[in-house]
Every structure is written in C-alpha cells, then in structure tokens.
Amino acid sequence: MVDSGKPDLAAINRLDGAGFVVRFGGVFEHAAWVAERAHAHGPFASLDDLHAAMMRAVRAAPTETRIAFLNGHPELAGPEARARSMTADSASEQGSAGLDHMPAADAEAFDRLNAAYRRRFGFPFIIAVRGRARAEILAIFAERLRRTPGEEEQAALDEIALITRMRLDRLVGASG
Template sequence: MTTDTLTRLDLAALNAMDRDRFVATLGPTFENAPWIAQAAWARRPFASLDALHTAMLDVVRQAPDDRQLAFLRGHPELAGREAQAGTMTAESVGEQGSAGLHALGREEMAEMQRLNRAYRERHGFPFIIAVRRSTKQQIFEAMRMRTARDTAAERREALALIGLITRDRIDALVQG
C-alpha cells in the first residue's frame, strides 16, 4: 500500500489491526522485510508514532547479524537493476525519482553503475541513503566517500539511514 492509494491511517486503527492487515500495511515501510512488521505487531498497542517506529527498529537491531545483512542486501541499488526492471517497491520508486535518479544521463548512469558495483564489492550490500533528504549531487558524493569507509562503520551508517527512511515512510502513512 502506498500513500498515493489511501489516506493516512489513524494510529488507533493501526493498533486495532489484526496481524495480517498490520503486516500488509506496514511491511513495505521496511524494504522487502515484512518479518519486521510481523515481529513488531506483538508489541502493540503503540502510544505514538515514535513508539511504533522504535519497536520496528528494535526488531532490526535485535536480529542476528546474518538476518541484518540479508535485510541490507534486500535494498535496491540506486538506479540499479531493480529500477531498470521496474521491480522496486513503490516507496523506493518514489524516493529515487524524487532525486532525479530515474532520469540520469548516460555518463551519470555509467558512474552510478560503477559506484554501485564498487560499494557492493567493498561492503557486501547496496549503498543506502535517505534519498528524499539528498540531492543527486550529494548522493554521488556520498557514494564516493562512503565506499572507502570501514565496512562495520558503513553497516552502522546504513542502519541509521534506514531509520530515517522508514520514519519518513511511516509519517507519510500514519497520523499520530
């Protein structure tokens, strides 16, 4: 579900949802990882959007390292294969489009592909950034800089940025 197709939900209505509806509604906020919403459902009722988001982030933080890594690997590359094939989530399509990543020129696309490949080879997961909070130029600069960083630090950065991305998604979906 996207905010394009429905009005924002009320937090009380979200708290009252059965597990399947809760997961169907909130599952897409954490890229290709409905297991996060499934685990967070048991922590209802949420007193606020902060409490909801924190519960979902805690599920990720408490996941074993291999599950966290699989979660990171489930994110699409910027202007990558998923974007070209049209298989990204609606949320990612909108986010990448907001920074103009859907309309890169030939040279920009070649640079993006090179940076995506270098980042993934170095760190083992795709580059993650809060696209809606960045310009295209800032994204390219961050990719260049962050590729050279230590993988453990980069993993922490990716998880922190996922916190920003998912909070924006939840705020667009649910009114507190």
C-alpha cells in the same frame, strides 16, 4: 481512522497481527517480518514508539538476517531501477532525486560506485534520497566507501530509519 483514510494511532493499536502486517509490512523493503516482530511490542504510545519498535526488530536480528535484509534493497539507479522492478516506494524515492533519468556520465558513476560498494560491503549502498540532489548523493556515496564494514552497516541502518520514518509518516494519519 482520520478523514484522510489513514489510520490514526488508536486504529493502529487495534489491529491484530495479520492486519498490522498487511498495513505496515511494506514499510521495510521486502521485510514484512519487521512489522510482524514490532507488533508484539504494542500498543504504541506514539508514531515514534512504533518506528522505534520496528527499528529494534531490525537491529536485534541476527547478523545474517540483517545482511539479507540489506540485500533486499535495490541499488541506486541500478539494474532494478532500469528494469522498473523496484517497489513503488523505492521507485518514487529514487525518482524524487532524479535517479530515474540522468546523463550517461552520472549513470556510469552510479554503476561504478554500486559495484565498488557491493564488493567492499556485501550489500547495496542505502541512503535516504528524498530532498537530496544527485551530486550530493554521489559525494556521500564516495565518502561512505572509505568506512569500515561495521561503520557502514550502521550507516545503512540509520539511513533505513530515515527512509522508513518518511514512509510511516505517509501511511499514518495526523493524530498518529
């Protein structure tokens, strides 16, 4: 452990499977199975190596498992956000982009885009919102609606990679 109370890489590599899942099971939205599968590929030489093992677990999952995984993510500024029933990480991330309080016109735009996106692709729009303004997110949202389903699944997984790497960085000590 480093002084921050966050585990360093050596401490992570000493965790048994159950401890690893307790520590990292929430990194991927409602998908502790990702941590479980990744743990089998340790020990990890770096935080990059750990994250890569987690992303390989997601990408190697059968199509139906990946789609169910994508559907475990909340819509941006959607019903879960309004009901305040998202995970703490998702609520913080969406709040960082001001999606938790916005003008009615923007809320209506998100509702319209969320519905169109789900109809087209069968899962919610996923984007790493930290550091992005609401207008930028809306523009990217509209652009991604023009992609093919295969392109968009890959884009969603790439965004999940960005999101989960930021989450790991918050959980692991500096020497990790």
